[in-house]
Amino acid sequence: MARLLLDTGPLIRVLRGHQPTVRLVRGLGASERLAISTLTRMEIRAGMHPNEEYVTQRLLSRFENLPFDSAISDRTGDVIRKCRLEGVSISIPDAMIASTALSYNLTLITFNRTHFKSIGGLSLYPLD
Numbered sequence: 001m002a003r004l005l006l007d008t009g010p011l012i013r014v015l016r017g018h019q020p021t022v023r024l025v026r027g028l029g030a031s032e033r034l035a036i037s038t039l040t041r042m043e044i045r046a047g048m049h050p051n052e053e054y055v056t057q058r059l060l061s062r063f064e065n066l067p068f069d070s071a072i073s074d075r076t077g078d079v080i081r082k083c084r085l086e087g088v089s090i091s092i093p094d095a096m097i098a099s100t101a102l103s104y105n106l107t108l109i110t111f112n113r114t115h116f117k118s119i120g121g122l123s124l125y126p127l128d
Helices: 008-015 019-031 038-047 050-060 070-085 092-104
Strands: 004-006 034-037 064-066 107-110 123-126
Touching: 004 008, 004 092, 008 019, 008 038, 008 050, 008 107, 019 034, 034 038, 034 092, 038 050, 038 064, 038 092, 070 092, 092 107
Parallel strands: 004 034, 004 107, 034 064, 107 123
Antiparallel strands: none
């Protein structure tokens, strides 16, 4: 079972050949099983360039894909509601990815620390 969940941003940078991110993901993947949310998978496929289908599929196949189920859906609603009560705005996709990490007790690897910092109990592996 994975202990780390990759957000969409790092995967986009890997696909675009951003070498520091490529090295980081390879390094983490050498010692850990990495996971992605099925939402991240959808976001990556939706944004891929026409000539990237093969390399995108190859990259996505390297990760454990965690499904978005009814329990995670309920948790996402709770996260959004709690953020709103605290006056914090969070996008639905970010709340879904955070809820996946929380549900599987994973650390989220992200470039967007500010998007997730208000979510209690969420462990972040922030990237700069």
